[in-house]
Every structure is written in C-alpha cells, then in structure tokens.
Amino acid sequence: MSFNFSNSKVDILEHLNPEQKKATAHINGPLLIIAGAGSGKTRVLTSRVAYLIQNNIRPWNILALTFTNKAAKEMKHRIAEIIDVSSSEAVWAGTFHSIFARILRIEAENLGYHSSFTIYDADDQLSLIKKVMDSLNIPKQQFSPQAIRSVISACKNKMIGWEEFLRTADTPFEKKAGEVFKEYEIRIRSNNAMDFDDLLLNMVKLLNLSQSILDKYQTKFKYILVDEYQDTNRVQYQILRLLAKAHQNICVVGDDAQSIYRWRGADIRNILDFQKDYPTAKIIRLEQNYRSTKTILKASNSVIKNNKNQIEKALWTENPEGELIDVVECDDDRKEAEFIAKKVMENANDSINKKEIAILYRTNAQSLALENAFRMRSIPYIVVGGLSFFKRKEIKDVLAYLKLLSNPSDDQTLNRIINEPPRGIGKTSLDHLTNFAINRGISLFESFQVANQNNGLQKRAIKASIKFAEFINKFRDLIDNTSPDELAKSFIEESGLLEMYEEIGTDEASDRLNNINQLLTDMSIFFKSNSDLKLEDYLAQTSLATDYDEKDMTQDRVTLMTLHTAKGLEYKQIIIAGLEQGLFPLIRSEFSRDEEEEERRLFYVGITRAKENLLLTYSRRRLKFGEIQNQIPSRFLDEISPELLEYPNRKSLNPNGSRNNEKMNDFLASLSHKTSSPKNKWSGSKNNQASSSEYSQIPNNENYSQLSQNEIKNDNAHLKVGDIVEHSTFGKGRISGLKGAGPKRQAVVRFDSVGRKMLMLKYAKLRVIE
DNA sequence: TAAAAAATCGTTTTT
DNA sequence: CGATTTTTTA
Numbered sequence: 001m002s003f004n005f006s007n008s009k010v011d012i013l014e015h016l017n018p019e020q021k022k023a024t025a026h027i028n029g030p031l032l033i034i035a036g037a038g039s040g041k042t043r044v045l046t047s048r049v050a051y052l053i054q055n056n057i058r059p060w061n062i063l064a065l066t067f068t069n070k071a072a073k074e075m076k077h078r079i080a081e082i083i084d085v086s087s088s089e090a091v092w093a094g095t096f097h098s099i100f101a102r103i104l105r106i107e108a109e110n111l112g113y114h115s116s117f118t119i120y121d122a123d124d125q126l127s128l129i130k131k132v133m134d135s136l137n138i139p140k141q142q143f144s145p146q147a148i149r150s151v152i153s154a155c156k157n158k159m160i161g162w163e164e165f166l167r168t169a170d171t172p173f174e175k176k177a178g179e180v181f182k183e184y185e186i187r188i189r190s191n192n193a194m195d196f197d198d199l200l201l202n203m204v205k206l207l208n209l210s211q212s213i214l215d216k217y218q219t220k221f222k223y224i225l226v227d228e229y230q231d232t233n234r235v236q237y238q239i240l241r242l243l244a245k246a247h248q249n250i251c252v253v254g255d256d257a258q259s260i261y262r263w264r265g266a267d268i269r270n271i272l273d274f275q276k277d278y279p280t281a282k283i284i285r286l287e288q289n290y291r292s293t294k295t296i297l298k299a300s301n302s303v304i305k306n307n308k309n310q311i312e313k314a315l316w317t318e319n320p321e322g323e324l325i326d327v328v329e330c331d332d333d334r335k336e337a338e339f340i341a342k343k344v345m346e347n348a349n350d351s352i353n354k355k356e357i358a359i360l361y362r363t364n365a366q367s368l369a370l371e372n373a374f375r376m377r378s379i380p381y382i383v384v385g386g387l388s389f390f391k392r393k394e395i396k397d398v399l400a401y402l403k404l405l406s407n408p409s410d411d412q413t414l415n416r417i418i419n420e421p422p423r424g425i426g427k428t429s430l431d432h433l434t435n436f437a438i439n440r441g442i443s444l445f446e447s448f449q450v451a452n453q454n455n456g457l458q459k460r461a462i463k464a465s466i467k468f469a470e471f472i473n474k475f476r477d478l479i480d481n482t483s484p485d486e487l488a489k490s491f492i493e494e495s496g497l498l499e500m501y502e503e504i505g506t507d508e509a510s511d512r513l514n515n516i517n518q519l520l521t522d523m524s525i526f527f528k529s530n531s532d533l534k535l536e537d538y539l540a541q542t543s544l545a546t547d548y549d550e551k552d553m554t555q556d557r558v559t560l561m562t563l564h565t566a567k568g569l570e571y572k573q574i575i576i577a578g579l580e581q582g583l584f585p586l587i588r589s590e591f592s593r594d595e596e597e598e599e600r601r602l603f604y605v606g607i608t609r610a611k612e613n614l615l616l617t618y619s620r621r622r623l624k625f626g627e628i629q630n631q632i633p634s635r636f637l638d639e640i641s642p643e644l645l646e647y648p649n650r651k652s653l654n655p656n657g658s659r660n661n662e663k664m665n666d667f668l669a670s671l672s673h674k675t676s677s678p679k680n681k682w683s684g685s686k687n688n689q690a691s692s693s694e695y696s697q698i699p700n701n702e703n704y705s706q707l708s709q710n711e712i713k714n715d716n717a718h719l720k721v722g723d724i725v726e727h728s729t730f731g732k733g734r735i736s737g738l739k740g741a742g743p744k745r746q747a748v749v750r751f752d753s754v755g756r757k758m759l760m761l762k763y764a765k766l767r768v769i770e
Numbered sequence: 771t772a773a774a775a776a777a778t779c780g781t782t783t784t785t
Numbered sequence: 786c787g788a789t790t791t792t793t794t795a
Contacts, residue, residue, distance in 0.1 A: 067785080097785050122784080140790095141778090196785055264784065363782055368786095385784085419772090426771045544785070564783045586782055602783080625780075626786035 010082055012051050016044070023251075023284045024048045027055060030244070030278035031251040032271075036315040037300065037608035038291025038570070041253045045225055046075050048251065049091060050082040052223055059090035063221040063243070067228040069095055070548050071568060092221065096236055097196060098544045100203040103217075104194070105536065107206055110213070113192055116407045116536050119543040120188065120195040123391070125149055128191075128412050132183045143176050151177045152184060156197035157233045157265030159204070161185075190443070191410040200235040207242040218246040228568070229254030229274075233265035241277065248278065256311050257304050260564060260602045262594070272311075289315050291570055291611055293322025295644050299614070300607040302641040307597045324646040325614045327637060332621040332628075333366070333578075337373035340575055340617065344379055344558055347573060347613075354380060356572035358559040360606050362584040366577060367560050374558065384561040388547035394501070394512040395519055399542055401495055402488055404445070405475055406535050411437075411444040421500035423468060429461035445469065471495075484535040485524040492520065563606045574610035576603075579618040579634040603636050 013021045020040060023033050024047040035041035045064070053059050066072045072093040079088035092099060101119065108115040120128065129145045129152070151174075155165050162185055166178035188195065194202060207214050221243050226232065229252035232240075244250035254271045262268070275281050289297055297317050304310070330336035340359060348354045359370060364386045374381045389395060400416045407413070411434075418425055425433075436454045437447035451457055451465035475491045492498065498516065501509040526538055548565065559571070563584075578584055585599035607614060618633050637645075 069785095095785065146780090199785090260783075261785090263782080365781065422772065424771075428771085546785070562783060583782095623786080 012047050012054065012082060016047065017288060019284055019286055020044050024051050026251070026282060027052065028249055030248050030281040032274045032281050032283045033251065033253040033286060034283065034311060034313065035253050035255055035286040036289060036313055037255065037258065038289040039286035040290055041286060042071070044286065045227055045253055046078045049075070049225065050079050053083050053087050057223060059087040060092065061220065061222040062091045062225070063099070063223070064091060064093040064225045065096055065099065065227065066093065067095065067231065067568065068546055068548060069098060071227065095544065097199050100199050101540050101544065104199065104202055104206065105540070110209060111202055111206060114407070116192065118193045118403045118407050118410050118413065119199070119540055120193050121543055124412060125195050128187060129180060129184060131412070131415070132180050132187060136179055136183060138176050138180065143173060148177045148180050152181050153197055154265065155181065156201055157235060159201065159235060191412055192407050193410055193412070200239065204235060204238050204242070207239065214242065217243060222247055222249060224250045226252040230256050230259040230268065230271050231261040231266040232270050234267050237267065237270045248280070250278070257601055258567065258605050260567065260598060260605060262598050285313060287313055287315050289317040292317065292608060293319050293612060295322045295324060296607060296610050296614055299325055299640045299644045300604050303600060303607065303636060303639045304604045306639050307600055309597060323613060325616065325640065325644055327645050327647050328615065328617045328649050330617060330619045333369045333619050333623055336577060336617050336619045337369040340370060340577060341373035341377050341379060343575070343615065345377060352572055354556045354558045355553065357575070358561065358566065358571040358609065359575045359577060360561060360563045360566050360609070361577045362563060362586055364562060370560055370577070380555065380557040382557045382559055384559060385547050385565045389515070390542045390545055392515055394515055397497060398492055398516055398519055399539060401492060402535060403539055404472060405491060406539065408445040408472065409443040414444050421496045423496070424464040425461055429457060432456040433465060445472070483527055484538065485520070485527045488523055489520050492516065563602050566609050567605055570609055570611055572611045573613040574606065575615045575617065576606050577617050579616050579637055580622065580631040581634055583622070583631070584634055585636065600636065
C-alpha cells in the first residue's frame with residue numbers, strides 16, 4: 001500500500017538522450033557517470049532516483065549526496081513532481097555534512113559524545129586554536145593560527161591523527177602545530193563538539209566500530225548516489241566505500257575538469273580510480289552539452305585543453321553558434337565596476353531579466369567595488385557568499401547562547417558570550433574560573449556554578465558568576481516542556497543582548513537587532529514545520545547552512561558571487577571580472593603546475609556557466625590593501641581561441657591599437673581632483689603610498705558632503721608630506737604620506753626611533769617642527 | 771573592569 | 786583599506 005502506482009505510468013526515460021537513458025535505467029551495481037559541463041547530470045541523477053522508486057525501491061533506502069543543501073532541495077522538489085511528495089521526503093538527500101551530522105546525532109553515545117554535541121565552523125575552530133596556543137604559550141605572531149588550522153584540517157582530511165603527525169614533524173612549525181593539534185583534540189572532545197572534518201571522520205569511526213553498526217547502515221542505504229564526485233576527499237571516499245561494500249549499488253557523477261576544491265582536500269584519485277575500486281563498474285559519458293552556445297563551448301574547450309592532467313572527452317552541442325565573447329579593458333577596479341553596472345543596465349530589458357545575469361569574480365573582496373557601482377545606479381543585486389547571515393557577529397552570539405543552553409560543557413561557547421553584554425566578569429576573574437575548572441576537571445560552566453568555592457575570586461565576581469549560572473539553569477529546566485523557538489525567545493530577551501544593542505542606538509546596532517529578530521522568526525518557522533525536532537537540530541542546520549541556501553532567488557536581481565560559488569549554476573549572461581595575472585589566476589607565494597591547472601579548471605567552470613553571452617573584463621590598475629597596483633591581463637585570455645573574441649571598446653581607437661590619448665586624458669582629469677600641495681605631487685610619484693592617497697581622495701557622490709564637513713573640523717588638516725613632526729612617544733619623524741579623508745585621515749610617518757608608522761590624525765598628537 | 775586608542779594583520783576559494 | 790588584536794587609560 002505504500003506505493004503510488006498511479007504514477008508509475010510516468011515515463012521517466014521519455015525525454016532523455018540514449019546515454020542519459022542508460023544511466024537512468026541502470027539499477028544495480030556500480031556506475032560512474034562522467035558528465036561534462038551542461039550535459040544534464042543533475043537531471044540524470046534526479047531521474048535515476050525517480051526511476052529507482054518507480055521500480056519498487058523504497059525511498060528511505062536511497063542516499064543521495066549533493067554538494068549543497070540547495071541542490072538536495074531541488075532534487076527532492078523534482079522527485080516530488082515525478083513521483084509524489086511523501087516519497088521524495090523519504091529519500092535521504094543532503095550534503096555529506098548534514099546527513100552525517102544527523103546520523104551522528106543519533107549514534108553520538110557510541111562514539112563517546114553526547115547527542116547534544118555542537119558543531120564548530122571555521123571561526124569557532126580558529127578561536128579554539130588561539131585559546132589553545134595561549135595556554136601552551138605558543139606565540140601567535142610567530143606561528144599563525146590560520147596556518148595551524150589548515151594543518152589540522154589537512155591532517156583530518158587525510159585521516160592522520162595528532163600522534164602520527166607529531167611523530168613525523170620535523171620543522172619547528174610542525175612541532176608546535178602538532179602540540180596544538182593534540183590539545184585541540186582534547187578540548188574539542190571535552191567541549192562535546194565536532195568540527196566540520198570531524199563530522200566525516202567520526203562517520204568513518206562509527207562504521208568501523210562494529211559489524212552490526214556497519215550492517216545497519218549498509219542495509220539502510222541500499223542505493224547510493226553522489227553528485228560532484230570529483231570534489232570528494234579521502235574521508236568521504238572511505239565512508240562511501242564502507243557503505244557500498246556489501247551491495248555495490250553506488251552511482252557517482254562527476255567531471256574531472258570541474259574539480260576546484262583540491263585545496264580543501266578533494267582528491268582527484270577518487271574519480272580516476274573508481275574502476276579500480278569497483279571492477280564491475282559501468283562507465284557512461286555524457287558529452288552533449290545542452291546549455292551553451294557553440295562559441296562558449298569552443299572557448300571553454302580551448303582553455304581546458306591547456307591542462308595536461310585530465311580525462312579525454314569531446315563535448316559537443318547542437319545549440320546555435322551564438323555571439324562572440326567580449327573582452328573589455330578598464331582603467332581601474334572602480335571603472336571596471338562602473339562599466340559592468342552600465343552594461344547590466346543596457347542588457348537587462350524586456351528579453352532578459354536581471355536574475356538571468358551573474359557577475360563572477362575570484363575573491364570575495366572584489367564584490368565591494370561592484371556593489372558600490374550597482375548601488376549608485378540603483379540596480380538591484382544580491383551577493384552570494386561573503387558574510388553569510390549566520391556568520392554575523394550578533395547572530396553567532398545568539399546562536400552561542402542557544403548552544404550553551406543545549407550543551408553547557410562547551411567552554412568555547414561560554415567564553416564567546418560571557419562578556420556579551422559585559423556582566424562584570426573580566427579577564428582576571430575568567431582566568432580564575434578557568435584554572436579552577438582545570439584543577440577540578442570540570443567544565444567552565446560547572447566552575448561558574450560553584451564559584452563560591454573559588455578562593456581566588458572577588459566577591460563581586462562570585463556573585464556575577466553564580467547569577468549567570470542560575471540564568472542558564474533556569475532555562476535549561478524549561479527545555480523539555482517548552483517549544484524550542486519560544487524558549488529561545490524568552491531566553492534571548494533575558495540575556496541582556498537586546499538591551500545592549502538598544503543602548504548603543506546606532507544604525508548598525510538597530511540592524512543587528514533586526515537580524516536577531518529575523519533569526520527568532522526563522523526559528524519559529526522552522527519549528528512550525530518540524531515540530532518533532534529539537535533545538536540541536538536547528539543549531540546544526542544553521543552551522544551547515546551555506547549562504548546560497550538562505551537567499552531568495554525569486555526577485556529580479558543581478559547575482560554577484562565567486563567562481564567557486566557558481567559551481568553547478570547557469571545564467572543567460574555571465575560576466576567574469578578581474579581577469580588579471582595574480583588575481584585570476586590567483587598567485588600566492590610560489591605557483592605550482594597543479595595550482596595553475598586548478599585555477600584553469602575554475603576558469604573553465606566560470607565560462608561554462610554561460611548559456612548565451614559571456615563578457616570578460618580586467619583592470620590595468622587595482623586598489624589592493626589600500627595601495628594601487630599595476631595589473632597585467634590574465635594569461636587565460638590568451639588561451640581562448642582569438643576568433644571567438646571581440647574587443648568592443650577598442651573600436652574607436654587608432655589602427656595601431658594604442659589607447660594612450662584617451663588614457664592620458666583620464667589621467668589628467670584625475671589629477672585635477674587633487675587638493676594637496678605640489679610638494680605632495682612630486683614626492684608622491686616616488687612611491688605608491690602617496691599616489692594611493694590621491695586615489696582615495698577623489699570624492700564620490702555618496703559621501704562628498706560629509707567629507708567636506710569633517711575636513712573643516714580637522715585640526716591636522718594643514719599637515720603636508722615632507723613636514724617634520726614630533727610625536728609624544730615616538731619622537732621626531734618625517735611625514736612620507738597622507739591618506740584618507742575626514743575622521744579617517746591617516747599619516748604615514750617615518751620616525752627616527754621606530755621607523756615607518758601609520759597614525760590616525762584624529763588621535764595622534766603631532767606637532768609640526770619645520 | 772571596560773572603553774578608547776593604537777597597532778597589526780591580512781587575501782584565495784567553502785562544507 | 787578594513788577588521789581584528791593589543792595596549793593604554795580612565
């Protein structure tokens with residue numbers, strides 16, 4: 001009775017091409033689908049799940065692992081259309097992390113965790129690492145906590161424990177990192193928390209724990225499907241191997257040309273060795289592209305063929321030839337953004353919506369200039385990625401309060417909120433409480449509860465500690481008979497957080513209050529539709545949510561995002577900005593062949609997002625770290641077959657291609673904005689510093705009036721480059737640069753005693769000597 | 771103890 | 786440049 005046979009008439013195979021049909025109708029045994037960009041792989045995966053259900057496989061025996069929650073949601077939505085809602089709901093579809101978090105929540109006790117364990121994101125991880133470094137007296141200036149975090153994460157991705165890492169550590173950095181790794185593991189465990197890597201690692205541990213647990217999950221997940229297989233790491237590979245070992249019903253879809261997460265531990269061997277691991281594997285190639293014009297497809301092929309390491313394939317399309325690809329050079333990043341904004345205005349008309357246009361860039365920092373340009377022209381836009389809603393400070397604080405409520409043994413979380421708002425427990429008291437906890441082998445929260453037994457503590461601090469513990473306990477007592485969203489609401493109201501922001505009273509603070517209210521609303525919506533779930537489930541969801549999952553994509557807005565975020569998406573028009581050497585391909589210290597190939601795959605991903613139009617832009621100069629840098633066009637531009645490209649802004653130029661006159665006029669125009677003395681101009685040409693001040697002083701419409709007002713108030717407005725000044729602590733020095741305006745105006749001073757310093761003129765007491 | 775001032779640091783990309 | 790961390794001062 002559990003199957004809806006009336007729907008079994010739907011012919012799932014009807015609109016598929018022969019290869020897609022083969023892949024969809026393959027039921028038992030291992031299957032590798034090599035799916036080129038735009039070849040309909042998501043469609044095949046979805047059809048296949050529907051086909052399995054139609055062939056009497058129970059939906060709850062199907063595990064479909066996707067790269068984002070959004071992809072999982074879409075898949076479920078389409079399955080619901082083909083089969084029915086209750087079947088689609090029963091399929092286990094989600095990201096590796098969210099599915100395994102769910103299972104680990106159930107099995108936590110088997111691994112020595114409590115089921116209320118908290119999930120640490122990269123920020124939480126970093127602050128724990130810093131804390132550990134403090135307690136081990138490892139200087140943070142000498143050993144970068146970031147670097148240690150990536151070492152720890154890389155180890156976990158390769159399933160190397162701290163014991164093994166310490167054994168093989170030779171450099172001083174590795175030795176220190178190993179010490180931190182060890183202590184980090186001890187603390188994260190005693191905090192009853194898991195980081196993102198642990199969610200996968202602990203899943204392997206769980207499956208290896210006993211034959212009966214392994215049997216249980218092998219029986220549960222009789223059919224396994226994995227999307228974006230080229231971006232799985234070794235731990236994910238292990239999990240899949242263990243789960244598929246008995247029944248071998250594993251189907252993976254991937255494209256080695258789109259592997260862009262090697263830096264995160266993705267291992268291309270997973271896809272290359274699939275046949276070795278599953279000798280009976282059937283391989284199907286999807287090579288017809290349904291997405292892009294011939295021109296765009298040719299361009300992508302001409303780029304990717306420069307990579308040596310790749311599986312040979314021949315993508316083709318029946319789509320029309322399409323328009324040529326535009327390449328546009330701009331003076332600087334601001335002009336580039338203005339050009340793009342203008343272009344979007346021109347393009348977005350009756351035949352194309354703004355939501356069919358996306359602008360892609362290599363680094364999140366590039367969004368700033370674009371956002372300004374769009375705001376200036378009132379073009380609606382949406383930024384995906386960057387600072388996600390759930391990563392905002394006030395939201396993380398509220399979530400930390402809730403995490404503490406569900407898991408009081410998490411010292412890290414308690415540390416985060418104890419002075420938010422300030423409640424009279426400063427550094428000294430906190431140190432006493434922490435030491436007391438360590439000596440007694442109890443959690444920090446327990447040490448708060450028994451603060452009156454703590455001799456080192458001031459009377460006032462004891463009172464404050466006990467008051468805080470009572471506040472938490474009062475709400476812990478309510479957990480079992482209050483709905484989580486209502487509990488959260490009154491808990492946060494009593495926390496003092498809201499009052500804190502109300503008192504601050506700035507626009508920023510009221511934004512934050514708004515966000516907190518939004519979060520509480522989001523919670524009640526969540527628990528309205530999932531009344532059987534607990535507070536921990538909501539918290540897990542927020543930790544694992546990606547920015548993309550949260551955004552409302554129905555409004556007509558231009559999308560801005562990084563190339564990484566764009567994976568798996570498609571738009572009618574794609575604009576890729578910042579095609580410059582060093583930015584894209586992005587170059588850090590030294591640049592290996594492998595890294596270059598990964599950058600090129602990223603470019604390939606970017607190009608193949610476009611259905612009809614592609615526009616590539618680059619700037620000759622770019623503001624970086626507040627300094628102007630000259631840029632060279634990306635070598636990737638040269639890799640596209642020249643006959644596919646056109647340069648629309650070169651048309652008006654003289655035949656030898658020189659654009660000097662135009663550029664010179666622009667340059668002269670920008671000079672005329674300068675307000676500083678001639679002396680500044682000459683010394684400025686010697687280094688980037690002064691020319692950067694010149695750049696940032698050009699007022700834009702947005703804050704011009706504000707600037708001029710502040711200029712008048714500023715006492716130090718008379719300072720010039722070259723002035724010899726005296727500072728109360730640093731002594732004598734010479735001003736070598738001035739930048740910023742109004743209250744943010746800064747001076748770069750070369751002091752005789754301490755060398756180059758940058759000082760805020762608003763604060764620094766500078767006296768002109770000559 | 772907490773707020774204000776000053777210095778430092780940083781950039782890939784994200785589940 | 787901006788965000789974050791450390792130091793100073795009230």
